[in-house]
Amino acid sequence: EPEVTQTPSHQVTQMGQEVILRCVPISNHLYFYWYRQILGQKVEFLVSFYNNEISEKSEIFDDQFSVERPDGSNFTLKIRSTKLEDSAMYFCASNSRTGPNTEAFFGQGTRLTVV
Amino acid sequence: AQTVTQSQPEMSVQEAETVTLSCTYDTSENNYYLFWYKQPPSRQMILVIRQEAYKQQNATENRFSVNFQKAAKSFSLKISDSQLGDTAMYFCAFMVNTDKLIFGTGTRLQVFP
Numbered sequence: 001e002p003e004v005t006q007t008p009s010h011q012v013t014q015m016g017q018e019v020i021l022r023c024v025p026i027s028n029h030l031y032f033y034w035y036r037q038i039l040g041q042k043v044e045f046l047v048s049f050y051n052n053e054i055s056e057k058s059e060i061f062d063d064q065f066s067v068e069r070p071d072g073s074n075f076t077l078k079i080r081s082t083k084l085e086d087s088a089m090y091f092c093a094s095n096s097r098t099g100p101n102t103e104a105f106f107g108q109g110t111r112l113t114v115v
Numbered sequence: 116a117q118t119v120t121q122s123q124p125e126m127s128v129q130e131a132e133t134v135t136l137s138c139t140y141d142t143s144e145n146n147y148y149l150f151w152y153k154q155p156p157s158r159q160m161i162l163v164i165r166q167e168a169y170k171q172q173n174a175t176e177n178r179f180s181v182n183f184q185k186a187a188k189s190f191s192l193k194i195s196d197s198q199l200g201d202t203a204m205y206f207c208a209f210m211v212n213t214d215k216l217i218f219g220t221g222t223r224l225q226v227f228p
Binding site for chain 1: 148150152158159160161162165208210214215216217221
């Protein structure tokens with residue numbers, strides 16, 4: 001069964017460092033998303049991406065964040081200068097279409113720890 | 116604004132019994148999708164069940180079923196014959212087309228032997 005793959009599963013970084021979280025969405029999907037879940041809290045939307053551009057972003061997704069799909073398969077989330085409060089689980093998701101069978105498939109998540 | 120509310124932070128149920136998790140939502144849209152996701156301790160997000168708003172029939176997936184009341188904007192999840200492996204955090208979520216998912220705050224379900 002096709003799945004969304006995220007790497008690494010766990011990333012520890014020092015405050016102020018740049019991190020790149022990687023995702024390989026399901027191959028025929030067109031819509032891509034990043035979500036964040038701070039420990040013990042709900043899952044929050046960060047950004048959606050379609051046709052090689054951001055279609056929507058939340059207020060969490062400030063100038064420290066960026067996304068790109070550099071090679072048509074990987075979908076990356078970059079945090080330019082990490083802060084302690086960026087520590088969270090980051091989920092990538094992809095979706096194929098509107099209408100029937102619309103469903104967001106999630107990766108297993110990347111646990112980011114900023115120290 | 117679109118919101119999802121889960122009013123039960125924690126629930127518990129004995130193995131083999133039935134439990135119902137509540138969810139309400141608010142939207143002005145007419146066509147949308149509703150989901151229940153399970154998040155076990157591994158923190159992976161696992162889709163449990165989905166419901167299209169245009170369908171009147173309640174969705175079922177094995178031991179999981181929903182009670183979808185569109186007029187009341189209510190979408191509860193019923194778990195029958197609860198199993199120890201059902202212990203997890205359960206999130207209700209709402210989506211319009213391929214827009215973002217909006218999640219509730221979750222209900223922590225504990226299944227006791």
